[in-house]
Amino acid sequence: MTTSSNATGLHAVVDWPVRAAALAEELAAVGKLASAAWRAAVESVPRHMFVPSFYVRRDGRMVAVTAADPATRTEWSEQVYANTALVTKIGQDEAGGPPMFLSSSSTPGLMTRMLEALDVRDGARVLEIGTGTGYHAALLCHRLGDEQVFSVDVEPDLVDTARARLAELGYRPTLVAGDGAAGLVAHAPFDRVIATCSVPAIPLPWVEQTRSGGVILADVRVGLAAGNLVRLTRTAPDRAEGMFDAGQAAFMELRHAPGAGERMSYARRSDDLPVTRSVTTLDPRTPWSNPVVWFLTALRIGGHYRLGYAGVDSRNGPDAVSITTPDGSRAEITLAVIDGEHIVAESGPVRLWQHLEHAHRQWEQAGRPSWPRLGLTVTTDHQSVYVDEPGNRLAVLTGRQ
Numbered sequence: 001m002t003t004s005s006n007a008t009g010l011h012a013v014v015d016w017p018v019r020a021a022a023l024a025e026e027l028a029a030v031g032k033l034a035s036a037a038w039r040a041a042v043e044s045v046p047r048h049m050f051v052p053s054f055y056v057r058r059d060g061r062m063v064a065v066t067a068a069d070p071a072t073r074t075e076w077s078e079q080v081y082a083n084t085a086l087v088t089k090i091g092q093d094e095a096g097g098p099p100m101f102l103s104s105s106s107t108p109g110l111m112t113r114m115l116e117a118l119d120v121r122d123g124a125r126v127l128e129i130g131t132g133t134g135y136h137a138a139l140l141c142h143r144l145g146d147e148q149v150f151s152v153d154v155e156p157d158l159v160d161t162a163r164a165r166l167a168e169l170g171y172r173p174t175l176v177a178g179d180g181a182a183g184l185v186a187h188a189p190f191d192r193v194i195a196t197c198s199v200p201a202i203p204l205p206w207v208e209q210t211r212s213g214g215v216i217l218a219d220v221r222v223g224l225a226a227g228n229l230v231r232l233t234r235t236a237p238d239r240a241e242g243m244f245d246a247g248q249a250a251f252m253e254l255r256h257a258p259g260a261g262e263r264m265s266y267a268r269r270s271d272d273l274p275v276t277r278s279v280t281t282l283d284p285r286t287p288w289s290n291p292v293v294w295f296l297t298a299l300r301i302g303g304h305y306r307l308g309y310a311g312v313d314s315r316n317g318p319d320a321v322s323i324t325t326p327d328g329s330r331a332e333i334t335l336a337v338i339d340g341e342h343i344v345a346e347s348g349p350v351r352l353w354q355h356l357e358h359a360h361r362q363w364e365q366a367g368r369p370s371w372p373r374l375g376l377t378v379t380t381d382h383q384s385v386y387v388d389e390p391g392n393r394l395a396v397l398t399g400r401q
């Protein structure tokens with residue numbers, strides 16, 4: 001996707017200051033932007049300069065919406081100052097599956113919520129993991145000054161483009177291409193580390209490279225819809241601790257190399273596997289619709305799974321929910337209730353529904369906590385999720401850092 005400099009220049013959206021101010025007003029109205037300093041940043045940074053084009057799904061295909069194409073320019077100029085995430089880089093895996101999202105400009109309201117949660121002071125040195133378009137780095141530069149801002153992305157072309165766009169606006173933060181899981185040791189220590197991609201566990205270099213009392217803000221996500229933002233304070237050289245956020249976030253995964261991410265292959269469904277049948281009083285939709293229970297479940301069954309409905313019939317709809325993991329394990333739980341019970345059918349090496357029920361019981365025994373009662377301890381030995389106090393351990397993160 002290419003765009004002419006005319007189309008991407010400041011004059012591509014003549015009234016951008018009005019639109020940026022309207023975006024700031026909208027974010028303030030929905031409680032995502034409270035501080036004057038961050039409001040000034042949103043009003044002053046032209047987002048359209050960082051997102052001259054983005055992708056949308058249309059008729060099952062990803063198509064470009066760009067400033068350079070007269071047919072899409074109006075749509076582009078409207079979306080680019082909307083409180084919405086915009087996909088800016090896609091890739092194809094070797095198997096030729098559906099396109100994978102490699103980069104996006106995150107939802108502005110999520111960015112400002114995170115920036116405010118970061119609680120920066122003048123003079124703070126901030127490391128951002130996931131430069132992407134460079135827009136978020138520009139907000140940081142506006143607030144703190146270029147010297148204080150460091151940003152890394154695994155995609156070298158994104159870093160080059162972001163550097164050029166930032167320079168066009170007079171911002172010159174330190175941008176580096178590489179795996180942000182390693183942090184940026186040459187520029188450490190930092191007062192704040194903020195990740196705009198999700199991680200299955202906190203990479204230890206982030207803790208090591210944060211000053212004592214400094215903050216790490218990241219989306220800990222162990223699988224589809226299973227995780228949330230956590231704000232950690234470094235309390236000792238090898239320890240960080242803190243609570244999960246009340247809201248929700250869903251960032252794309254950190255990848256350790258440029259290009260398409262990992263795509264799991266799933267064992268073919270086999271009707272020959274022995275099936276274990278049982279009954280449950282737990283509505284099978286409950287664990288899915290409760291993000292904390294689902295997080296605890298995903299920690300037990302691993303990060304890769306598919307959730308779906310079984311027996312979908314256009315007239316009668318689904319008759320069961322299903323969960324499948326790559327090793328060929330499958331659980332199907334009927335939606336219908338007979339004498340207060342649903343029927344469970346499990347096959348394959350792992351009894352998935354049993355894990356779900358266990359996670360649900362654990363959550364009930366812990367007093368049905370929502371996200372803000374959950375915390376995370378990160379040490380060199382382990383990363384564990386607790387309820388209310390670090391001593392009340394609920395689960396352990398085992399994801400590759």
Ligand SMILES: C[S@@+](CC[C@H](N)C(=O)[O-])C[C@H]1O[C@@H](n2cnc3c(N)ncnc32)[C@H](O)[C@@H]1O
Binds near residue numbers: 102136154155251
């Ligand atoms: C949601 S986008 C970031 C949005 C960005 N902050 C912006 O303002 O446009 C997530 C970014 O994380 C990057 N990423 C993924 N794995 C990474 C890694 N190991 N190190 C650094 N960046 C990574 C992706 O390439 C992508 O650009």
